[in-house]
Amino acid sequence: MSSSTGAPPPSTLRPTATPSLARARVAVACAAAACAAVACAAPDVPPPTSPKPIPDAAVSVMEIDAPNEQSTGVASDASAPDAAEIVATVADSAPPQPEVWLKGSTHVHARPSGDSTTPLPDVIAWYEANRYDFIVLTDHNRTTETQQGASLMVIPGIELTHNPSNCIPPGDKSGKCRIHVNLLGVTGKVDGKLVWANRKTQERLPKYEAALEVQKQLGGVAQINHPNWFWGMNGDLLAELARRGFRLVEIANAAFEKWNQGDKDHPSLDALWDQALVQGVTLWGIASDDAHDYEPSNSPTKYPAGGGWVVVKAQRTPQAILAALAAGRFYASNGVVLHRAEVDGDALVVEVAAGQRGSYLIDFIENGKRVERVKARSARRTLPATGYLRALVTRGDGTKAWVQPARR
Numbered sequence: 001m002s003s004s005t006g007a008p009p010p011s012t013l014r015p016t017a018t019p020s021l022a023r024a025r026v027a028v029a030c031a032a033a034a035c036a037a038v039a040c041a042a043p044d045v046p047p048p049t050s051p052k053p054i055p056d057a058a059v060s061v062m063e064i065d066a067p068n069e070q071s072t073g074v075a076s077d078a079s080a081p082d083a084a085e086i087v088a089t090v091a092d093s094a095p096p097q098p099e100v101w102l103k104g105s106t107h108v109h110a111r112p113s114g115d116s117t118t119p120l121p122d123v124i125a126w127y128e129a130n131r132y133d134f135i136v137l138t139d140h141n142r143t144t145e146t147q148q149g150a151s152l153m154v155i156p157g158i159e160l161t162h163n164p165s166n167c168i169p170p171g172d173k174s175g176k177c178r179i180h181v182n183l184l185g186v187t188g189k190v191d192g193k194l195v196w197a198n199r200k201t202q203e204r205l206p207k208y209e210a211a212l213e214v215q216k217q218l219g220g221v222a223q224i225n226h227p228n229w230f231w232g233m234n235g236d237l238l239a240e241l242a243r244r245g246f247r248l249v250e251i252a253n254a255a256f257e258k259w260n261q262g263d264k265d266h267p268s269l270d271a272l273w274d275q276a277l278v279q280g281v282t283l284w285g286i287a288s289d290d291a292h293d294y295e296p297s298n299s300p301t302k303y304p305a306g307g308g309w310v311v312v313k314a315q316r317t318p319q320a321i322l323a324a325l326a327a328g329r330f331y332a333s334n335g336v337v338l339h340r341a342e343v344d345g346d347a348l349v350v351e352v353a354a355g356q357r358g359s360y361l362i363d364f365i366e367n368g369k370r371v372e373r374v375k376a377r378s379a380r381r382t383l384p385a386t387g388y389l390r391a392l393v394t395r396g397d398g399t400k401a402w403v404q405p406a407r408r
């Protein structure tokens with residue numbers, strides 16, 4: 001959530017066209033000018049807070065990797081309209097719609113991921129049956145062609161995954177390192193499997209930056225996935241990633257509960273998030289299911305659907321949803337349903353939806369410290385003069401809603 005209304009205007013999401021060899025294919029490590037041109041065609045994505053030169057290491061490594069793979073191309077649309085053209089089109093054609101709460105998942109896998117057996121139509125059926133309004137399809141290193149449900153919006157995305165060993169800063173004794181990034185609302189296409197990683201360094205920061213290089217071509221809002229997996233993330237790195245252009249971070253991936261919580265030697269994701277937020281960065285918290293498994297089953301699966309989601313305040317279009325995600329106009333949840341989660345005047349206001357059962361604790365966290373806890377279904381607290389205020393709503397059964405940080 002944000003008190004700001006400075007989100008990018010809704011715009012026409014270019015339909016992701018069928019990959020074609022006739023399309024212009026650009027190397028993953030494209031020249032800066034070419035990347036910029038493609039980025040212009042992705043109006044849903046806010047620009048990084050601090051534009052930066054392309055790191056040489058990331059570029060050269062991606063060039064090295066590419067020839068070894070069968071299919072590594074990213075198709076760009078040379079005929080894409082420029083941003084001004086898109087804005088003009090939207091201004092002419094967009095019908096006024098009310099903003100409503102829309103439930104969705106920003107981290108969803110289907111069979112093309114390789115580690116899910118469920119075809120996309122069955123994935124869509126699951127989310128429709130469970131009353132979701134949208135999902136972002138984020139198969140591993142590929143932009144799966146989307147299909148739309150009868151009521152469910154399916155937004156194209158990708159999960160960029162890179163699983164090196166012995167990153168810096170180090171993680172646990174296993175040496176495992178997981179650099180996983182979602183791009184939500186991609187407008188570019190990948191032919192087959194994308195090879196993108198920066199293997200020239202063990203440093204986590206340039207490894208994550210390689211994902212931002214892909215973002216320049218594919219578009220989309222950048223989300224850091226399960227950053228505590230095998231440890232190694234810290235607040236300073238998370239803040240730096242936000243400065244470089246990441247807008248979203250998973251603070252509650254349902255498949256990674258142990259890692260979300262932290263332990264005696266490692267901060268929880270809530271704590272890491274606060275460590276980044278106190279540095280003044282913009283970074284919104286995501287709950288997700290990272291769903292791979294949709295079959296009804298009595299035996300627990302590793303990545304079941306439905307364990308975490310976001311509820312976005314937006315018009316019912318993919319463009320508006322992506323803009324709202326980028327601007328923080330949503331809350332994250334793994335059970336709690338809110339009616340209000342917004343800035344009202346100079347205060348942050350939180351209210352549990354009518355008809356929701358259970359007892360509730362509402363915590364207000366101001367600049368990294370809990371400053372108030374009330375047992376109530378609604379609460380309000382004045383924003384601090386400096387820094388941020390966020391709220392965490394916990395139901396008696398332990399499920400939560402994370403209200404996004406708000407600043408004056």
Ligand SMILES: [Zn+2]
Binds near residue numbers: 159161180225226
């Ligand atoms: Zn992942």
Ligand SMILES: [Zn+2]
Binds near residue numbers: 107290
């Ligand atoms: Zn995933």
